[in-house]
């Protein structure tokens with residue numbers, strides 16, 4: 001589930017291994033490009049952590065962040 005913390009939507013995704021995690025990141029990258037809205041994220045082996053906010057709006061959580069979060073859930 002996404003949590004709101006420090007003006008960002010945050011969620012941690014854990015996969016079976018690095019291949020699954022990286023394939024997810026590729027799917028997210030294409031969704032992000034389509035929206036021109038991009039995640040801040042980290043990857044450590046099978047784990048991807050994502051923070052979403054809108055720097056163009058003073059680093060606040062906006063509708064675009066909720067929209068990208070929903071698209072990320074759909075490709076997870």
Ligand SMILES: C[C@H](O)[C@H](O)[C@H]1CNC2=NC(N)=NC(=O)C2=N1
Pocket residue numbers: 036037038039040052053054055056057
């Ligand atoms: C110029 C371009 O539209 C902006 O820099 C976009 C690109 N991707 C972005 N991604 C996110 N998460 N927030 C933004 O404010 C943002 N702005």
